[in-house]
Each structure stands twice: as structure tokens, then as C-alpha cells.
Amino acid sequence: MEDFDLLTMMLSALVWKKNGGSIKMLTDSAGEEYFRSRGLGELWNGGIETPLDDVPADIDPFLFWAGGKLWALKQCNEPVCMVDCDMIVWREYSDILADKEIAVAHRETISPEVYPDKEYFRMKDGYSFPDWDWSISPCNTAFLYIKDMDFKNYYIDRSVEFMTALREDSNVVIPMVFAEQRLLSMCAAEWNKPIFHLLDQYHLKEQRDITHVWGHKSQIRSSKAERSAYCGRCIDRIRRDFPDWAERLWGIPEIINHLWN
Numbered sequence: 001m002e003d004f005d006l007l008t009m010m011l012s013a014l015v016w017k018k019n020g021g022s023i024k025m026l027t028d029s030a031g032e033e034y035f036r037s038r039g040l041g042e043l044w045n046g047g048i049e050t051p052l053d054d055v056p057a058d059i060d061p062f063l064f065w066a067g068g069k070l071w072a073l074k075q076c077n078e079p080v081c082m083v084d085c086d087m088i089v090w091r092e093y094s095d096i097l098a099d100k101e102i103a104v105a106h107r108e109t110i111s112p113e114v115y116p117d118k119e120y121f122r123m124k125d126g127y128s129f130p131d132w133d134w135s136i137s138p139c140n141t142a143f144l145y146i147k148d149m150d151f152k153n154y155y156i157d158r159s160v161e162f163m164t165a166l167r168e169d170s171n172v173v174i175p176m177v178f179a180e181q182r183l184l185s186m187c188a189a190e191w192n193k194p195i196f197h198l199l200d201q202y203h204l205k206e207q208r209d210i211t212h213v214w215g216h217k218s219q220i221r222s223s224k225a226e227r228s229a230y231c232g233r234c235i236d237r238i239r240r241d242f243p244d245w246a247e248r249l250w251g252i253p254e255i256i257n258h259l260w261n
Contacts, residue, residue, distance in 0.1 A: 001254065002254065003231050003254045003255045004213070004230050004231055004234070006038075006254055006255060007231055007234035007238070008087075008211075008213050008234065010040070010245070011088050011234055011237060012083060012086075012088045012089070013044055014043070014238070014241070014242045014245065015088055015090060015241075016083070017045050018241070020092060022045055022046045023044050024044050024046030024047050024048065024049060026050075026069075026072035027048065027049075027068075028050050028052035028053045029050050029053055031048075031050070032048045032050055038251060038253075038254075039248050039251040040252075051072050051075045054071070055071045056160070058164045063169060063175055063176070064179060065172070065176055066176050067163055067176070069084075069180070070159050070179070073152065074160075077149065078149070079145065079146065079147050080145070081093070081103075081143065082143070084143070084214075086142070086212065086214055086217070087105070087143060087210065087211065087213070090208075090211070091209045093198070097196075100196045101146075101188075101194055102147070102151075102193055102194070102195045103144070103145040103195070103196045103197070103198065104139040104143060104144055104145075104184070104197050105140040105143040105144075105198055105199055106139075106197045106198065107137045107140070107185075107195075107197055108137060108138045108139065109137065110137060114177060115174075115177065115178070117134065118134060120174070121166060121178075122169070123165050123166060124165045124166075124167055127161070127162075127165035130158070131190075132186035132187075132190060133186060133189050134186070136182075136185045136188075137185060138181040138184075138185050139181050139184050139188075139195060139197070141180055141181055141184060142214065143198055143210070144184075151187070151188075151191055151193060154191070155183070155184055155188075159180065159183050163175075198210055199212075216230075231258045235249065235255070235259065
């Protein structure tokens with residue numbers, strides 16, 4: 001993981017715990033070894049689990065780079081909030097989610113270069129798309145809460161079916177965002193499940209209760225000054241709000257260069 005990825009992930013877990021939440025890392029054995037080698041084993045008060053060791057071999061890990069996240073959700077037997085490592089949730093949301101069926105980060109626009117029609121996909125013999133409404137706006141699932149476990153299992157099963165039935169694709173974005181984000185909204189419409197979104201898709205820069213770094217990563221990677229500034233802000237926040245973790249930053253080789261500033 002890169003320096004800014006690790007710092008964002010740390011703040012995400014620390015803030016969640018500060019707000020009274022229990023949080024765990026779902027990864028594979030390689031991920032667990034990586035985190036523990038950097039002294040991050042205690043970052044998650046729910047511990048580290050490795051369900052991604054059992055992701056089916058016929059799910060292409062390069063084409064479906066977030067497939068492990070869906071597989072991890074499949075193992076959850078009670079409602080949880082699934083939060084991407086590049087998202088920090090600054091406030092506690094249990095009061096808002098109490099009466100919600102599904103909650104996501106925000107809706108997304110159907111753009112053909114990201115969300116093409118179903119004729120785009122080349123599927124294996126025997127697979128056919130259910131009778132879904134393809135006009136429904138996809139959901140950004142950097143944050144995802146599903147109350148109904150039967151619906152959760154239905155959604156994940158349809159996603160796994162798609163991921164294992166896709167023949168091939170040279171595009172590394174379209175298949176994954178369909179399996180994770182567009183398929184969710186279509187399944188929800190099929191089940192008449194309302195979807196609540198935490199952010200307004202048309203005002204995504206107005207992030208107060210949530211920070212999602214996804215759209216800013218390209219700028220961080222392309223600008224040494226921006227990378228240094230972002231990492232510096234994260235380190236200052238950790239030192240200020242979570243002083244017990246300040247010294248542990250020195251055990252993370254990816255960010256040591258930022259600690260001298």
C-alpha cells in the first residue's frame with residue numbers, strides 16, 4: 001500500500017472506533033501478514049479476519065479487483081457497514097441507518113464508457129441476465145449497509161454468478177463496477193428496496209461527514225507536493241486526535257519520510 005493509502009486507512013479505523021464503533025479488517029493471509037508487520041494489528045478492535053483466502057479461483061483477481069470485498073460481505077451473517085479503506089466516516093451513523101434498508105455512499109450517473117448496456121458483456125453459454133431494469137442509477141459502494149440478509153445474499157450470489165460467467169474483457173473498470181455497483185441498484189429495484197445515499201452525487205466535493213479520497217488519488221500520485229501535503233495533514237490529525245498511535249507511525253516504512261517534516 002502507498003503512504004497516503006495507509007494513513008487514510010488508519011484514520012478511517014481510528015475515527016470509527018472513536019465514535020463507538022466496532023471495526024474489523026477483512027483480508028487474506030498476505031494482507032494480515034502485511035498489516036501485522038507494520039504494527040497495525042491493533043488498529044481494528046474487531047480484529048483481522050482472512051475470508052479472502054477462500055475467494056473462488058474462477059473469480060479473476062485482476063479483472064475483479066474488488067471481488068474480494070464482495071466475497072467478504074458474503075461471509076457476514078448480520079447487518080454491517082462495509083467501508084472502503086480510502087473512506088473516513090467522521091460521524092456516527094447508527095441513528096440514520098436505524099430505519100434504512102440499504103445505504104450507500106452516493107448514486108452514480110449512467111455513462112456509457114463506465115456503465116454500458118448489457119449487450120457489451122460477453123457471457124459464457126448458459127448465462128442470461130435476470131429481468132433487471134437497466135435504467136436504474138448505479139450505487140457507489142465505498143460505504144455499504146444492507147439490513148436484510150436474504151437480500152444481501154441474493155445480491156452477492158448474483159454478483160458472483162456474473163463474475164464467474166464473464167468470458168473476458170480488456171477493460172479493468174466496467175466489469176467490476178457492474179458486479180459491485182450497478183448490479184446492487186438493479187437487485188434493489190427488483191426487490192423493491194429503497195436506497196439511502198450519504199452523499200449527493202452532484203455535490204461530491206462538499207464532504208463534511210465523510211472523506212472519500214478516491215477521486216483525489218490521481219492528483220496525489222502525480223504531484224509530490226500534494227502527496228506530501230496530504231500525508232502531512234493525516235499525520236497531524238493522528239498526532240492530535242490519537243496520540244497513542246503517533247509513535248507507531250515510525251514502524252511503517254512507507255511513511256517514515258513524511259515524519260521528518
